[in-house]
Amino acid sequence: MTSSSRSIRDVVVVGGGHNGLACAALLARDGRNVLLLEADAELGGPARTEEFFPGFRASTAHLLNRFHPELVRLLALERHGLVLTGQPFMPSVALARDGNHLVLHGAYGEALTGASAAEQRAWRELRAQLLRQAGILKPFLARRPPEPGSRDPGDLIALGKAALALKRLGKEEMRDFLRVFLMNVNDLLDEQLTDLRLKGLLAFDAVLGSHLGPRSPTSLLGLYYRLAGEIGGAAGAQLVPRGGMASVVDALRQAAESAGATVLTGAPVSRILVEHGRATGVALADGQEVRAGCVVSAINPRSTFFDLVGAPALDTGFVRKVKNIRMKGDVAKLHLALDGVPDFPGLLPEDMGGRLVIAPSPDHVERAFNPAKYGAFSPEPVMEIVLPSLSDPAMAPAGCCTLSAVVQYAPHVLKEGWDVGRPKLLGAIMAQLEIYAPGIGGMVRHAELLTPADIEARYRMPGGHWHHGELQADQMLFSRPVSGWSGYDTPIEGLYLAGAGSHPGGGISGVPGMNAARRVMEGVR
Template sequence: MTSFDAIVIGGGHNGLVSAAVLAKSGRKVLVLEAATDVGGAARTEEFAPGFRVSSVAHLLNRLHPDVVKTLELERHGLDIARGDFVPSVALSQDGLPLVLHGAYGEVLTGAGSTEQTAWKQLRAQLLRYAGILKPFLARRPPDLSGMSLLETLSLGQTALALKKLGKEDMRDFLRVLLMNVADLLDEQLADDRLKGLLAFDATLGSHLGPRSPTSLLGLYYRLAGEAGGTAGAQVQPKGGMGAVISAIRAAAEKAGVTIRTATPVARIIVEKGCAAGVVLDSGEMLRAKTIVSAINPAITLLDLVGSREIDTGFIRKVRNIRMKGDAAKLNLALDRPPQFAGADAADHKGRLVIAPSPDGVERAFNPSKYGEFSPEPVMEITLPSLADPSLAPDGACVLSAVVQYAPYALKQGWSAGRAKFLKAVMAQLEVYTPGIGKTVRYAELLTPADIEARYRMPGGHWHHGELQADQILMSRPVSGWSGYDTPIDGLFLAGAGSHPGGGVSGAPGLNAAKRIIATKG
């Protein structure tokens, strides 16, 4: 049997980051990826002849600076410049759009002076409050049952940062922390276009509406991310998200990581309560005393380890992780670029959001609670081939959209409901860019069930578990086991289902690798 110091299951971005960091520490590391290529849901894939698109994630807004620095990603081809920040464009049916320029609205256009002033104040407040939470997302959650000196100091630094806000700001931070986003927006803003955009961003990818308790946390999570060293910024990488994966892979291979694709793992070997290796689908057995799983925690623990090896109470917690996705991905191959009403050329290179108001987002959410979809879905649209013409044939265009709310467990089933949902999405697009339907050469709609099957994400949830108050920080993936460890000695979790969650950040992979190095030397 071949042996390694560490075997990483899953070649998504978190798995590659974890493998690279472990290899840089002098370990012999193997990555096993079930698909034919690495990258998971952040690949760049051809979905129609000559048309390529970022698979699920299509914007980069949370790649952690420590990942960029530790892996020297810029030396391996990652190129993110401040000038690449894409605007957020809140589309309107009956007027000009509202546009947040730069790093999430450093400049706001399309609104009156009173609204611009109100937004400037709210944006500054949101970034301050997200800054309080940001350090928690960048490190292992504290173990409240037995905090180390370093963890105690970290919590102390957070308390100091909170105190530095001042009495009024600190009181308001605590007041709004678990608030719903719609109430906060109604307090401070008047423009429905702006409020709709913020409500959409706060709930994107979650089974929440703007009026759901704690929905404001989603906006903090977004603003705690960054691109190019700037909080709230977002970019469309040239070459799609696959370009980011290529840089991470290059860093991993430079560090000495061995990568095997098309190599599914059938079982994690456990001997006397300790991880000892893996058995592949082919029957091949590989040995390692450290196993890092960068795939879904439920698959890892329930399927690859098995309930017989783990305490019943822990298994019960894992089985009850909420992870039913609520977002679909639409890829369109178009004869020519669409023209969204009122949007100029620069707007078309940004993210165009159809979310007319917080109530509009809430109405789109309501049917999903009962296994149905709205006839007026809300969505985030990009036209990546405008910024990178290599993604489409000459004169043609790629449209990539993330569509809320597409319930995983559709009442009528996706076999019957797919065509109806696509028709609803296209009808909504026609309202904002009339005639687009006549330019469609090919349409690919990935429902949560499709995302589950193609990318091995249970429930089709890109966070591998809801990012809600009871499933974050010290309760991610489950309470008592938030620090990347598992009940199996030598088995660690490093995927989006771990702290701090999903998005192309690399933070779970980096933090898990640091934990392994700290505990195993």
């Protein structure tokens, strides 16, 4: 850090993930003097796009399905190089062993192919129902969650709008929504669908990134969360942005810097300075201190309070709540450098660029979850696969291909340890891939498998957790990150939270960063 950046700032943002960048950009745009400090040499956390083998690139978070349109608009991100409009939405393919794949086209299955006419009708109904119901949750995402018993006019308006949206569903569907809302996804799918491939895909989507199986109570919430996201104005849509997820990070950085924020990388914060119960700045690992009017922590809440603030500055009740946030990641990430494009028999060329899901049935997903409860992984892991070099040739050398797979149910703490377990998990994943893309094993030039322990170390994400804390009913809305402190404020005056551990949770949405910036602008506390 140069001496010029040692001056007093209005705001210091800790962490240059996409939420920290979004928050910094909005505050700078509001005329604040903002300094953002990122520990790593690169911005973006798992949203970075990195070379994992000479000539081969991949983004750890590889799909965009919930980047908030208001943020895109407020920060004019398309002017800063983000290309979202005009990009085709990717289909989701439920891969089948016999090559009879089922494909959800457009924005989360506007059309379904590969299923019977009766199943297509049932899906049309279920899709419309899920989207309507997810829409009720939507207004709650882009604002502070209403506190129970609050008389705040904003909270009352949000609750009123939700009540109205519920009423608009009509009596019968309102009753049904209240019945299914906290149900497990498996039971709902059994009520309405019959095709195991379709049910497997939906069950996978409901639990992706969390420590739940399709039969775990409340697992349907994950599907509502997924469908409350939108891209290009289409709920449930997904795409790989041109240039990979790095293009989102680059656009946010440009927006922040052009609004006047200073963005520094290679600048780990080691302490948040607290004087008389108020945050007054930060200390960097190299000993330098930066004074600030307020501090926004866009990193994990546990790291914020235990590593940077320190438990002695907090009351014991609050410390206990933070300690109890569940955040053991369950996701591994595979990057393959391939000599050519793998052949998935039965898959049409136009669907090769889609999201390919190996989750043949809800039972299969549930069986894959079982070992994870006991510190092991399934011999038949479930996963979503993307071939990013098909749409963006810069991701692999000519004639070659990059495969990027999110593999669900790799426990953060593996009983046998990840040094022993990593090659075994890689073997299990490759065996699954071989079933759907015979010969793929012979094309592998290099394989990079990131376990949750690797993700934790590489991205400074405790537990390697996708959402910086489980996104389950007891850790959502006014209970996120902990009850009593869901509105981006903290017990330390002048210290705010802005990362995925805050409402509404993780995924590349930018919403925690956007909501936190608004809270700072309100000037409360």
